[in-house]
Each structure stands twice: as structure tokens, then as C-alpha cells.
Amino acid sequence: MVNTNFSTSNMIGARFDEWTASAKFELGTVSAGNDGSEWVYVQADAGGVTGAGSVVLIDEDYAADMIDTTNSASAFGQMVGVASAAATASYYGWVQRKGTANIQVAASCGANSAINTTSTAGQLDDDATSGAEVIDGVILTTAQGGGGAGAAEGVLDYPSVGATL
Numbered sequence: 001m002v003n004t005n006f007s008t009s010n011m012i013g014a015r016f017d018e019w020t021a022s023a024k025f026e027l028g029t030v031s032a033g034n035d036g037s038e039w040v041y042v043q044a045d046a047g048g049v050t051g052a053g054s055v056v057l058i059d060e061d062y063a064a065d066m067i068d069t070t071n072s073a074s075a076f077g078q079m080v081g082v083a084s085a086a087a088t089a090s091y092y093g094w095v096q097r098k099g100t101a102n103i104q105v106a107a108s109c110g111a112n113s114a115i116n117t118t119s120t121a122g123q124l125d126d127d128a129t130s131g132a133e134v135i136d137g138v139i140l141t142t143a144q145g146g147g148g149a150g151a152a153e154g155v156l157d158y159p160s161v162g163a164t165l
Helices: none
Strands: 030-032 038-044 055-058 063-066 079-083 092-105 133-140 150-164
Touching: 038 055, 038 079, 055 092, 079 133, 092 133
Parallel strands: 038 063
Antiparallel strands: 030 038, 038 092, 055 063, 055 079, 079 092, 079 150, 092 150, 133 150
16 A cells, blocks of 8 residues: 655654654644644554554553453553554654555454454444443544455544443
């Protein structure tokens, strides 16, 4: 997948598809992107980010941890974002918080459904598993077809961890 997102802010060097070993911006910096998207600058946690579309939990220090049912369980209201590229542990980069995005979801995840966390890090689903957390502000516009997990197009509107199912 080719990244077609780019910064429309006046920040020189803001590349949404690049993670770097040293910080280029202050953590928590927000940048506007094309097509009305919005991005926030974070640091990947010790586990890194596995790839484009991975969904991350963003803490108050702007550390990004791939979301799952374990780390979201005590994170009600915490920010959520979507990475546009893989990141090495402790690297710095941008995650998307608003606009159209390709979101990593489980097989057969449906469009226009409530989306929740799963036990698979970085992946969401619409299966309403008991104990999972709803992710408010994420809606898939295209169902994930086929027999396996993958990226599906959706819309982000400042997603956050919601109620436990």
C-alpha cells in the first residue's frame, strides 16, 4: 500500500510514513494532513508497531502501544490512533487521529458496526467479545472481506477507548 497522506502544515520534515530513531518534533505535536486528516507525533513503546494500519493506544506521555484487550482494559477515554507504517521499538513518528484511514481489522469485520479491541495487538473487530472495549470514533466504511485479517478503509474521528463489553 502506498502512503498518500502528507502534511499540509508548515512543519518542515513532517512525514507521516516515516519513523526515526531521534525525535524531530515535540511529542504530542499535531499536524494537519491532506483530505482533512489529523496526525499526532508519538514514540513507539518497547514492542514497536508491526505495520501500516496498526491501531495504537496513546498515553498521556504520547507513547504508542499496539492496542489489545489487555492494555485497553484500564484505559477508558485514552486516545487511539492508526499508524501508517511499521515502527521499531522506541522510534518516533506520526499516527492518524482523524480522517479516512486503512485500519487493521479481523477477518470478516463488517462495515458500519461498533468496533472493539481484540486479543491480537494492533487489530480491531466487530465481534462484541465480552471483556473487550469499544473504540469510540472509528467506523469502517468497507467490510474486511476474504478469509484473513487485513486493512479495511474506515473513518477516524478522534478515537478513544470506550465502555467495556
